[in-house]
Amino acid sequence: MWKNLIFCVVLVAFVAVPFADSLTCSKCNSPSGCKSPSSETCSNSTANANKNFLEGYHSNVPTVNGSLNFSCANLTYYHAANYTHTFEFLGCVFNETNVCNLSLNNTSSGWSKKCLTCGTDYCNPAGTFSSSVYTILGSAMAVILAKALS
Ligand SMILES: *[C@@H]1O[C@H](CO)[C@@H](O)[C@H](O)[C@H]1NC(C)=O
Ligand SMILES: *[C@@H]1O[C@H](CO)[C@@H](O)[C@H](O)[C@H]1NC(C)=O
Ligand SMILES: *[C@@H]1O[C@H](CO)[C@@H](O)[C@H](O)[C@H]1NC(C)=O
Ligand SMILES: *[C@@H]1O[C@H](CO)[C@@H](O)[C@H](O)[C@H]1NC(C)=O
Ligand SMILES: *[C@@H]1O[C@H](CO)[C@@H](O)[C@H](O)[C@H]1NC(C)=O
Ligand SMILES: *[C@@H]1O[C@H](CO)[C@@H](O)[C@H](O)[C@H]1NC(C)=O
Ligand SMILES: *[C@@H]1O[C@H](CO)[C@@H](O)[C@H](O)[C@H]1NC(C)=O
Ligand SMILES: *[C@@H]1O[C@H](CO)[C@@H](O)[C@H](O)[C@H]1NC(C)=O
Ligand SMILES: *[C@@H]1O[C@H](CO)[C@@H](O)[C@H](O)[C@H]1NC(C)=O
DSSP states (O other): HHHHHHHHHHHHHHHGGOOSSSSSSEOOOOTGGGSSOOOOOOOHHHHHHHHHHHHHHHHOOOOOOSSSSEEOOOOOOOOETOOOOEEEEEEEEEEEGGGGGGOOOOOOOOOEEEEEEEOSTOSSOOOOOHHHHHHHHHHHHHHHHHHHHH
């Protein structure tokens, strides 16, 4: 009885953690910095700081003063000729910022754009330690623990 209870608690704890409420995104704001991004948790203040950063480069950033709905973004500009990244931004944005719909101040530079937004932890770079890895690890540990207790 107790073993079963402990087993369930451990299982729920490990499986539930990656789906916790606050979203965590990779974070960087330059092509060199994005070679090793840091991370940030989505909140009104982090998304607001990123909004201010984007305002420096884009002319149509909507004025949002907080949101309950955030996304992780990877917004990259590059030279189509040689794929040299000219601007790279990863971070947490308000859903309402529409980060992939922003227009650069200077269209003269001829930059091409790649942009994505997504809504799971660390989903904005292609592959770091994904939440499914955590889930597998967590389940494995729960099984081991259950065996040790039985
Ligand atoms: C881009 O435009 C915004 C708003 O028009 C302005 O605040 C910002 O300074 C401009 N940035 C550059 C680099 O010209
Ligand atoms: C954003 O909302 C907060 C709290 O309601 C308020 O204090 C602040 O002045 C607002 N900022 C802007 C730019 O509207
Ligand atoms: C963030 O802003 C939204 C909309 O203004 C507000 O409803 C929410 O309570 C704010 N969250 C925090 C933690 O301040
Ligand atoms: C946030 O917005 C996205 C895109 O519109 C939507 O799919 C998602 O359900 C929303 N999440 C919440 C918590 O409102
Ligand atoms: C890539 O192409 C752009 C535009 O043709 C050029 O300005 C830039 O110097 C090139 N960068 C490299 C590293 O070759
Ligand atoms: C998120 O943004 C999309 C696109 O602008 C919009 O359709 C949707 O209603 C937004 N969701 C929320 C919860 O604000
Ligand atoms: C982005 O801009 C295009 C063209 O201006 C528009 O059709 C589209 O609805 C916009 N998307 C969002 C999410 O606002
Ligand atoms: C962008 O515009 C600003 C001011 O309008 C100017 O100083 C800067 O040289 C422009 N950059 C490019 C790449 O055209
Ligand atoms: C962001 O997206 C660009 C274009 O898809 C990609 O080349 C770059 O590696 C991404 N950045 C990170 C840190 O994954």
